[in-house]
Amino acid sequence: MKRVVILGSTGSIGTQTLDVIRQYKDEFEVVGLACNSNILLLQKQIQEFKPKYVAVSDEKAAQRLPKGDFTLFDGDLAITSLCTVECDILLNALVGIEGLSPTITALKFGTTIALANKETLVTGGDIVMKLAKDNNIDILPVDSEHSAIWQCLDFNKDKKIDKILLTASGGAFRGKTKDEIKNLRAQDALKHPTWNMGNKVTIDSATLMNKGLEVIEAMHLFNMSPKDIEIIVHKESIVHSMIQYKDGSIIGQLSYPDMKLPIQVALNYPKRGDYLFSPLSFKDLTLHFETADLETFPCLKIALDVAAKRGLAPTIMNAANEELVQLYLKDKIKFYDISDNIQKALDKFASEDSLTLFNIQRVDYDVREFIKKSI
Ligand code: MN
Numbered sequence: 001m002k003r004v005v006i007l008g009s010t011g012s013i014g015t016q017t018l019d020v021i022r023q024y025k026d027e028f029e030v031v032g033l034a035c036n037s038n039i040l041l042l043q044k045q046i047q048e049f050k051p052k053y054v055a056v057s058d059e060k061a062a063q064r065l066p067k068g069d070f071t072l073f074d075g076d077l078a079i080t081s082l083c084t085v086e087c088d089i090l091l092n093a094l095v096g097i098e099g100l101s102p103t104i105t106a107l108k109f110g111t112t113i114a115l116a117n118k119e120t121l122v123t124g125g126d127i128v129m130k131l132a133k134d135n136n137i138d139i140l141p142v143d144s145e146h147s148a149i150w151q152c153l154d155f156n157k158d159k160k161i162d163k164i165l166l167t168a169s170g171g172a173f174r175g176k177t178k179d180e181i182k183n184l185r186a187q188d189a190l191k192h193p194t195w196n197m198g199n200k201v202t203i204d205s206a207t208l209m210n211k212g213l214e215v216i217e218a219m220h221l222f223n224m225s226p227k228d229i230e231i232i233v234h235k236e237s238i239v240h241s242m243i244q245y246k247d248g249s250i251i252g253q254l255s256y257p258d259m260k261l262p263i264q265v266a267l268n269y270p271k272r273g274d275y276l277f278s279p280l281s282f283k284d285l286t287l288h289f290e291t292a293d294l295e296t297f298p299c300l301k302i303a304l305d306v307a308a309k310r311g312l313a314p315t316i317m318n319a320a321n322e323e324l325v326q327l328y329l330k331d332k333i334k335f336y337d338i339s340d341n342i343q344k345a346l347d348k349f350a351s352e353d354s355l356t357l358f359n360i361q362r363v364d365y366d367v368r369e370f371i372k373k374s375i
Helices: 012-023 039-049 059-063 078-082 097-109 118-134 144-152 199-207 209-221 260-268 298-309 313-329 335-348 357-374
Strands: 002-007 028-035 053-056 071-074 089-092 113-115 139-141 163-168 229-233 239-244 250-254
Touching: 002 012, 002 078, 012 028, 012 039, 012 089, 012 260, 028 039, 028 078, 039 053, 053 059, 053 078, 059 071, 071 078, 078 097, 089 097, 089 260, 097 113, 097 118, 097 313, 097 357, 113 118, 113 260, 118 139, 118 209, 118 313, 118 357, 139 144, 139 209, 139 260, 144 163, 144 209, 144 239, 144 250, 144 260, 163 209, 199 209, 199 313, 199 335, 209 229, 209 298, 209 313, 298 313, 298 335, 313 335, 313 357, 335 357
Parallel strands: 002 028, 002 089, 028 053, 053 071, 089 113, 113 139, 163 229
Antiparallel strands: 163 239, 239 250
């Protein structure tokens, strides 16, 4: 039995992970669940999966959780505490920069990490990959694109390849002009065409910032230069990414878009899980591919610049983006205010300071204050 801890168990990836575990009841034991404040759902999960440890980071919410046959961690250190319990795999599905420090704690503790938290590698990639390497710990990608690349590499991240071809659905506003997009609101974006995701990721998908963050993650995970990562818009989300060898041969991973597939790949690694999903039916399947439009989606251009810069630049971009997406979700700003203000933050904050967890958290805080004040 593999013992699993899930950070962010009530979110989109967390609940889908529990869906997968429900299908593999004899192979996985849920030993820990962590959430921020969704006590109602957490309670149901506790009843069903009977974890030994539970973490609730919102202290007030934690008080609403009836006592049970588990150890409860609450407050600011709840999730960090849960990162130090015995387990075989820790799935980090937290949303936002909150996910970075738990990853570092778990790596120091020697735990294999299934990573669904984007900000871990976006902000702290160089620290995290070094820590993983020094401690000889695997970071298993859960995001569909990185899982696809990993699978194309036959789970061997050190294989020498020429290029990564990272596919993008194009988001809700794909194919529209700048003029059409400029007045579209968050609720329009939330009708996302192919994937079922949380609100923040859906907006990031509409701005293509999501793909920019994924370029930075891929750069760290597979030790590639961002110029060797090409983005290909593929609206059907059937090809989840590809790798290219120097002789021009391209290998891709295909399946219907369902996050439960990459989740089960990570959980079952190094084995292959049993049949859970219907394989593709090629009858009636037509696939389209186009290049990404950096002019209409400036967030992606910013992210590619930032990827090349490394250091604290990705943290500045990410913090500004997180704040701006929240404002866009509340209908307080317009679509292009997101990219305009991310650029302002990047111009204002120096990113030359050394990359440490402290500096990441400090810059993250300062940039958020700057965005809140300027809007
Ligand atoms: Mn993705």
